[in-house]
Amino acid sequence: MTMAMALGMIMPILTWAGTHAPPLVVVTPLLAGPIAVFLHKGRLAWAWALAISILTFVFVLLLMPQVIQNGHIAYYMGTWVPPLGIEYRIDSLNLLILLLVSAMGVLSLVFGLPLVENEIEESKRGQFFAAFLLCLAGLLGVTITGDAFNVFVFLEISSIATYVLVSMGAERDRRAYVAAFNYLVMGTIGATFFVIGVGLLYMASGTLNMADIAMHIHGHSDNRVVRAAFAFIVIGLGLKMAMFPLHTWLPSAYARAPSMVGVFLASTATKVAFYAMVRFIFSVFTPGSPFEGAVFDLVLAPMAVAAMIICSVQALYQINIRRLLAYSSIAQLGYMLLGLSMGSIAGVAAGLLHLFNHALMKGALFMGVGKASLRQGVTNVQDLRGLGKTMPLTAASFTVAGLSLIGVPLTAGFVSKYYLVVAALERGWWWAVAALIVSSVLAIFYIGKMLETMYLHEPPKITKSKKTAPQAPAKTSLLALGPLMLMAAANIYFFFDASLPKGLADAAAKALLGGGAS
Amino acid sequence: MNADFITPLDAFTIIDLILMLMLLIVGLAIVRLNDIFAIVMLAGVYSLVSALWFVSLDAVDVAFTEAAVGAGISTVLMLGAMLLSSRTALPAKPVRKWASFFIVLATGAALMYAVTDMPSFGDPLSAPNAYVGLEYLKRSLPDTEIPNVVSSVLASYRGYDTLGETSVILTAGLGVMLILGMGGKINGQLKKKAIDYDNADAQAHHTVLRVVSKMMIPLIVLYGFYVQFHGDFGPGGGFQAGVIIASAVILYALIFGVDAAKAAVPPLVVRIGAALGVLIYGGTGIAGLILGSNYLDYNVLDPHSAPHGQELGIMSIEIGVLITVCSVMLVIFYGFTSRQPDITDKDW
Numbered sequence: 001m002t003m004a005m006a007l008g009m010i011m012p013i014l015t016w017a018g019t020h021a022p023p024l025v026v027v028t029p030l031l032a033g034p035i036a037v038f039l040h041k042g043r044l045a046w047a048w049a050l051a052i053s054i055l056t057f058v059f060v061l062l063l064m065p066q067v068i069q070n071g072h073i074a075y076y077m078g079t080w081v082p083p084l085g086i087e088y089r090i091d092s093l094n095l096l097i098l099l100l101v102s103a104m105g106v107l108s109l110v111f112g113l114p115l116v117e118n119e120i121e122e123s124k125r126g127q128f129f130a131a132f133l134l135c136l137a138g139l140l141g142v143t144i145t146g147d148a149f150n151v152f153v154f155l156e157i158s159s160i161a162t163y164v165l166v167s168m169g170a171e172r173d174r175r176a177y178v179a180a181f182n183y184l185v186m187g188t189i190g191a192t193f194f195v196i197g198v199g200l201l202y203m204a205s206g207t208l209n210m211a212d213i214a215m216h217i218h219g220h221s222d223n224r225v226v227r228a229a230f231a232f233i234v235i236g237l238g239l240k241m242a243m244f245p246l247h248t249w250l251p252s253a254y255a256r257a258p259s260m261v262g263v264f265l266a267s268t269a270t271k272v273a274f275y276a277m278v279r280f281i282f283s284v285f286t287p288g289s290p291f292e293g294a295v296f297d298l299v300l301a302p303m304a305v306a307a308m309i310i311c312s313v314q315a316l317y318q319i320n321i322r323r324l325l326a327y328s329s330i331a332q333l334g335y336m337l338l339g340l341s342m343g344s345i346a347g348v349a350a351g352l353l354h355l356f357n358h359a360l361m362k363g364a365l366f367m368g369v370g371k372a373s374l375r376q377g378v379t380n381v382q383d384l385r386g387l388g389k390t391m392p393l394t395a396a397s398f399t400v401a402g403l404s405l406i407g408v409p410l411t412a413g414f415v416s417k418y419y420l421v422v423a424a425l426e427r428g429w430w431w432a433v434a435a436l437i438v439s440s441v442l443a444i445f446y447i448g449k450m451l452e453t454m455y456l457h458e459p460p461k462i463t464k465s466k467k468t469a470p471q472a473p474a475k476t477s478l479l480a481l482g483p484l485m486l487m488a489a490a491n492i493y494f495f496f497d498a499s500l501p502k503g504l505a506d507a508a509a510k511a512l513l514g515g516g517a518s
Numbered sequence: 519m520n521a522d523f524i525t526p527l528d529a530f531t532i533i534d535l536i537l538m539l540m541l542l543i544v545g546l547a548i549v550r551l552n553d554i555f556a557i558v559m560l561a562g563v564y565s566l567v568s569a570l571w572f573v574s575l576d577a578v579d580v581a582f583t584e585a586a587v588g589a590g591i592s593t594v595l596m597l598g599a600m601l602l603s604s605r606t607a608l609p610a611k612p613v614r615k616w617a618s619f620f621i622v623l624a625t626g627a628a629l630m631y632a633v634t635d636m637p638s639f640g641d642p643l644s645a646p647n648a649y650v651g652l653e654y655l656k657r658s659l660p661d662t663e664i665p666n667v668v669s670s671v672l673a674s675y676r677g678y679d680t681l682g683e684t685s686v687i688l689t690a691g692l693g694v695m696l697i698l699g700m701g702g703k704i705n706g707q708l709k710k711k712a713i714d715y716d717n718a719d720a721q722a723h724h725t726v727l728r729v730v731s732k733m734m735i736p737l738i739v740l741y742g743f744y745v746q747f748h749g750d751f752g753p754g755g756g757f758q759a760g761v762i763i764a765s766a767v768i769l770y771a772l773i774f775g776v777d778a779a780k781a782a783v784p785p786l787v788v789r790i791g792a793a794l795g796v797l798i799y800g801g802t803g804i805a806g807l808i809l810g811s812n813y814l815d816y817n818v819l820d821p822h823s824a825p826h827g828q829e830l831g832i833m834s835i836e837i838g839v840l841i842t843v844c845s846v847m848l849v850i851f852y853g854f855t856s857r858q859p860d861i862t863d864k865d866w
Contacts, residue, residue, distance in 0.1 A: 020807055023803070023807075023814075027813065030685055031804075035797070037792075037793050075813075078678065078814040078815045079817065083649075084653060084654070084657075086678045147679075150679055150682065153683055156682075157682060167697055177697075196629075202646055203644075206644075224631055224634060225632045231628055
């Protein structure tokens with residue numbers, strides 16, 4: 001009886017929340033951020049941010065059944081029908097990214113509490129979490145929108161928040177300021193290129209709604225304005241996603257950011273920029289036009305291969321673990337870009353699947369480093385000595401994620417690499433398969449180097465008396481272990497059952513390449 | 519593209535060309551100078567010339583913003599940054615960076631490449647002039663009862679973008695708070711170093727400035743509010759008004775000292791304002807949801823008349839914009855000034 005009543009109360013609310021979930025996904029963290037500024041007690045601000053990010057994740061979950069049922073859903077801001085107003089448009093492609101970003105928001109926050117208490121001054125924590133929520137809102141806003149200029153606005157919210165978050169690493173490493181500044185300069189150039197591209201698109205079409213632009217420029221791929229717009233947007237987003245050779249800002253930014261920020265950024269920021277690139281290339285511009293084809297074959301694919309090999313080699317030589325992982329990230333972005341540049345349904349789907357899996361592995365790896373740095377002050381590869389004995393669970397999770405990065409069977413990394421190889425063979429790109437193999441072998445070396453130090457070296461004897469980071473209380477440290485092990489487990493789970501990301505990636509690729517404008 | 523239309527070479531086109539030439543010259547001068555004070559001033563000049571150009575292009579709202587932000591407040595902030603560092607830049611050694619040169623050249627070439635397929639300047643049938651833009655011009659008055667189409671596009675049709683832009687400003691202010699702090703009560707040193715303004719010597723020095731600014735400041739604030747509330751009918755709105763009102767406070771701080779300004783407009787108020795503006799804006803959107811419509815739908819704010827609801831909604835969000843913009847400008851200014859002793863007499 002009471003159950004039915006409770007259900008009767010909840011159902012209308014759920015329906016209402018489901019209908020308005022598209023704006024709520026973004027507006028919830030966007031408006032919760034300013035409130036967090038005033039939560040001076042660090043724990044309170046953290047609890048607020050966590051509650052908001054969970055709520056945001058729930059709103060994304062409410063979107064899921066609607067998208068799967070209808071293919072896509074549209075929401076008109078202020079009820080203005082596009083192209084007059086701004087439209088939110090969610091399909092399988094951005095649903096996948098929304099799930100990833102909002103889930104990583106929750107996990108990073110759960111994981112991050114002890115690290116933030118260790119790395120960020122107490123009086124700044126409220127504002128720090130405010131910046132984090134704004135960053136989350138920005139990333140989600142870029143992902144969910146169907147309006148080209150709206151992408152720019154939310155890209156700037158997330159970018160500026162990211163610069164600030166990176167600079168907060170200065171309490172651990174003063175060079176974070178320089179890293180944040182370089183990131184700001186490069187990111188701003190990227191944003192400028194992007195907005196010039198959007199302006200050119202507006203010049204050619206007279207509209208800012210993506211689907212509407214696509215309709216207007218369809219068949220005009222020989223128009224020079226459209227071509228210039230394409231070039232500016234690819235370069236602008238390329239800077240934001242650290243596409244080789246526009247990646248120079250990334251290693252320092254990731255290495256010097258606070259640990260929690262590193263975890264969150266490594267698994268979301270470049271992914272969202274990559275998503276935006278996919279969205280523009282396939283949903284706005286005309287896929288399959290000779291000009292785009294030439295850019296794929298002559299620019300994007302070679303850059304992808306160069307990133308896969310050169311940045312993997314650079315990763316080999318890094319002493320700092322976070323920098324090593326950052327270089328590996330740029331190489332892995334090459335894998336995704338390779339999938340995209342194949343321009344086939346299988347290729348794009350494999351690239352998107354790799355995006356999802358890479359977020360899982362890098363999230364787990366950065367969490368592992370963060371946790372090890374919290375307990376034992378680990379920053380460099382040689383600091384990992386004996387971690388297998390001193391922190392067995394962290395070491396085990398790190399190992400699983402590392403194996404996934406290499407692409408060992410029984411891990412998620414294997415699945416997406418397998419599909420990438422299949423897609424490359426389908427197009428007859430033997431050289432791409434060769435590059436994949438070479439890059440994976442290099443990954444064996446740089447991951448192997450860390451695993452070897454962890455398991456085959458004795459732990460240093462003077463751990464306690466060394467000027468290591470202050471020992472975190474065991475309770476909060478345990479809190480960090482949960483998300484780490486969950487992420488590691490996900491790396492195994494998505495080998496055995498990849499139906500969720502694979503299904504969404506396939507549907508997305510089909511929608512992107514099958515029926516023109518999705 | 520409409521090949522029949524050829525841009526007439528009339529007086530306005532010639533003025534545009536001259537203004538663009540001036541921008542080029544100012545830009546080159548900035549690149550070649552080492553004196554930072556001159557560079558900051560020239561950057562202000564660059565903004566003013568841009569504003570003129572925007573006026574000539576009939577983009578009066580943009581010109582207004584450019585003049586207030588580019589020539590006004592950012593000049594003051596850059597001067598503040600200059601006082602924190604140095605007045606002259608180290609002379610740059612002439613080095614040839616071929617890669618950078620090539621990139622700049624390629625970017626320019628890409629833009630030039632596109633020129634031939636661009637619609638002619640002023641073509642009434644070009645896509646931006648004929649499609650959604652024209653629709654806004656036709657619909658704005660019946661939909662929102664607001665004659666200034668820029669305001670109705672910015673605040674209603676594309677109001678969600680403006681919420682994002684207001685949040686961008688808040689995020690920037692948050693960054694300054696986190697990196698530089700706000701001075702205020704935490705920074706006890708500031709109070710000690712502050713100039714004693716009751717000192718007769720200092721007073722004598724600034725008599726003219728003090729008297730004139732005392733007369734000007736209320737007028738500036740009043741003008742700010744005029745710009746705010748007249749935004750529906752003419753150029754203006756929350757962005758410009760926020761900057762103008764903030765500049766009144768900054769003028770006060772420059773003449774009477776930052777501590778006096780902080781006593782009048784405390785850092786805490788400014789911090790609350792920065793967040794409050796975004797919350798007012800976002801809250802107006804939530805009101806639409808609560809009243810059973812979509813996010814940021816103002817039509818439902820007045821159940822009897824949709825256009826009146828639009829007016830209400832636009833007024834409400836413009837107030838949000840005003841509060842956040844004004845507060846963040848002061849956050850940045852306080853952030854900069856908390857890093858240095860007050861501006862000394864010598865610096866005038």
